[in-house]
Amino acid sequence: MKGDLLTYGLLALTTIVLLVKWLKPSPSSLPHIPALTPTAPILSLYGTYRFLVDNKGLMQEGYAKYKGKAFKVAEIFRWHVMVTGPKMVEEIRKAPDDVLSFDDATRQTLQVDYTLGSNVYYNPYHIPIVRTTLTRNLPILFPEVRDEIKEAFNEIIPPTNDWVAYPAVDNMMKIVCRTSNRIFVGLPKCRDPDWMKLNVQFTIDVVVGAFKIGMFPPFLRPLAARLFTNVPNSIDRGLKHLGPMIRHRRKMMEEYGKDYDNKPNDFLSWLMDDAEGEEQTERALVLRILTVNFAAIHTSSQSFTHALYRLAANPEWILPMREEVERVVKADGWTKLAMQKMRKVDSFMKESQRYYGLGALSMTRLALKDFTFSDGTFIPEGTFVSAVAMPMHHDDDYYSDGEVFNPWRFSEMRDEDGEGLRHQMVSTGSEYIPFGHGKHACPGRFFAANELKAMLAHVVVTYDVKFEKEGVVPDPFWAASANAPNLSAKVLFRKRQD
Numbered sequence: 001m002k003g004d005l006l007t008y009g010l011l012a013l014t015t016i017v018l019l020v021k022w023l024k025p026s027p028s029s030l031p032h033i034p035a036l037t038p039t040a041p042i043l044s045l046y047g048t049y050r051f052l053v054d055n056k057g058l059m060q061e062g063y064a065k066y067k068g069k070a071f072k073v074a075e076i077f078r079w080h081v082m083v084t085g086p087k088m089v090e091e092i093r094k095a096p097d098d099v100l101s102f103d104d105a106t107r108q109t110l111q112v113d114y115t116l117g118s119n120v121y122y123n124p125y126h127i128p129i130v131r132t133t134l135t136r137n138l139p140i141l142f143p144e145v146r147d148e149i150k151e152a153f154n155e156i157i158p159p160t161n162d163w164v165a166y167p168a169v170d171n172m173m174k175i176v177c178r179t180s181n182r183i184f185v186g187l188p189k190c191r192d193p194d195w196m197k198l199n200v201q202f203t204i205d206v207v208v209g210a211f212k213i214g215m216f217p218p219f220l221r222p223l224a225a226r227l228f229t230n231v232p233n234s235i236d237r238g239l240k241h242l243g244p245m246i247r248h249r250r251k252m253m254e255e256y257g258k259d260y261d262n263k264p265n266d267f268l269s270w271l272m273d274d275a276e277g278e279e280q281t282e283r284a285l286v287l288r289i290l291t292v293n294f295a296a297i298h299t300s301s302q303s304f305t306h307a308l309y310r311l312a313a314n315p316e317w318i319l320p321m322r323e324e325v326e327r328v329v330k331a332d333g334w335t336k337l338a339m340q341k342m343r344k345v346d347s348f349m350k351e352s353q354r355y356y357g358l359g360a361l362s363m364t365r366l367a368l369k370d371f372t373f374s375d376g377t378f379i380p381e382g383t384f385v386s387a388v389a390m391p392m393h394h395d396d397d398y399y400s401d402g403e404v405f406n407p408w409r410f411s412e413m414r415d416e417d418g419e420g421l422r423h424q425m426v427s428t429g430s431e432y433i434p435f436g437h438g439k440h441a442c443p444g445r446f447f448a449a450n451e452l453k454a455m456l457a458h459v460v461v462t463y464d465v466k467f468e469k470e471g472v473v474p475d476p477f478w479a480a481s482a483n484a485p486n487l488s489a490k491v492l493f494r495k496r497q498d
């Protein structure tokens with residue numbers, strides 16, 4: 001009851017603030033940048049509406065109209081500048097952090113102070129661990145990744161002689177969550193149903209909570225956060241899982257030294273080794289593991305499901321990959337090295353990232369100082385800037401027949417170029433930004449690519465897959481600029497028949 005009153009009070013106050021704001025010409029309306037959506041008071045809401053419900057169409061329209069230049073669209077409290085084309089992507093990449101800031105943009109878009117906690121901003125010590133320690137350990141940890149993928153698929157999708165339909169989004173999420181957590185917190189915790197549920201739910205809580213908090217004017221956000229986020233409860237719940245593990249590992253270290261025999265080689269250990277000051281508390285360690293899961297599991301599982309849908313729509317692409325995987329595994333076994341040699345599998349995943357990606361935008365930055373693009377586009381301090389991703393990824397100027405899903409596009413480019421690395425899945429470029437580009441490009445992409453390729457390789461040598469209705473990928477689910485695979489579609493699986 002008290003909570004309800006507070007909610008209504010907050011909503012009323014917000015409405016007043018918004019009305020005043022919409023009726024008054026905004027000083028940050030960037031008059032020199034063309035608007036894709038109406039600029040007049042109140043009417044600008046139509047642009048906000050389209051940003052939320054028809055982002056894909058809006059960005060395509062903007063890209064077609066302003067390619068190589070900038071345009072702006074209305075969000076709730078601000079204009080958001082979109083830049084288009086590789087040249088401007090390159091300029092975002094080169095801009096220093098204290099001018100176009102990734103960290104400050106994230107801090108606001110995810111309402112980090114109220115969701116993941118401000119230490120993720122002030123002390124992002126997990127990022128070098130993701131980029132360096134995790135990546136370096138991939139060859140050693142590969143057998144565990146492989147084992148978890150095999151076990152998870154066998155349990156969740158037992159190979160049968162008859163076709164069986166599985167809702168893909170939920171099941172792929174379970175498999176990705178288990179496999180990632182095998183490396184984050186190890187066995188048996190990675191298979192604990194409550195731990196998995198917590199991590200899947202935490203991401204949704206953060207994203208939805210951040211969206212709701214962002215609807216309120218800044219001075220009301222601390223209050224809104226108390227109503228709309230559940231982070232302290234999530235930490236409590238995570239503490240039940242990880243608390244005993246942390247205490248046990250600490251005890252072992254005290255008794256047998258920092259590198260005691262059989263010390264688990266997982267993300268939790270790496271965090272415990274590097275945490276300083278208040279980050280050493282059990283709550284802080286739990287929140288950091290939740291944060292890494294936040295960055296890792298929805299991104300990876302959505303990416304995989306997009307690819308799986310495509311494969312189920314075009315099952316004729318299974319065989320070429322099946323042949324490749326069998327040939328490579330015969331020579332190198334199931335190893336990290338083998339994953340590197342699977343060019344068709346790599347190409348398929350990379351093409352899926354190009355074609356679907358995670359959404360219409362990438363490389364969102366907040367200007368901490370005035371910035372001017374080389375074409376003269378002036379970005380005043382305080383402005384949000386993003387690169388338009390999907391329309392560029394589909395542009396014939398950069399990808400021949402860009403609207404066509406060509407699974408071997410990148411493996412053919414690798415064969416032609418005679419050099420192996422530039423067109424592999426983990427390579428970013430000014431025309432390829434599903435992982436961003438430059439210094440802030442996803443540090444987890446080496447882990448993600450390895451895991452997703454191992455999953456795809458396992459699928460093609462274990463199963464036949466298809467859709468009930470052949471040839472068609474079910475419509476994706478767009479929420480603002482995010483492009484999720486269809487939430488309810490089922491993929492048919494059976495044990496491979498040849």
Ligand code: HEM
Pocket residue numbers: 102127130292295296297299300303358362363364433434435436437439440441442443444445447448
């Ligand atoms: C296919 C899966 C994934 C995709 C598509 C993806 C995509 C991205 C993108 C687009 C960014 C922002 C780049 C920018 O704005 O320049 C990012 C950042 C990040 N990603 Fe990923 N990601 C994936 C998987 C992962 C995984 C598995 C992890 C952890 C193990 C991870 C950890 C991070 C972190 C920590 C950042 C922030 C980097 C920074 O602050 O500089 N990601 N990711």
Ligand SMILES: *[C@@H]1O[C@H](CO)[C@@H](O)[C@H](O)[C@H]1NC(C)=O
Pocket residue numbers: 473474475476477485486487488489
């Ligand atoms: C799933 O796909 C079907 C068929 O393409 C479509 O009608 C439906 O709206 C989609 N649903 C979601 C939630 O993505």
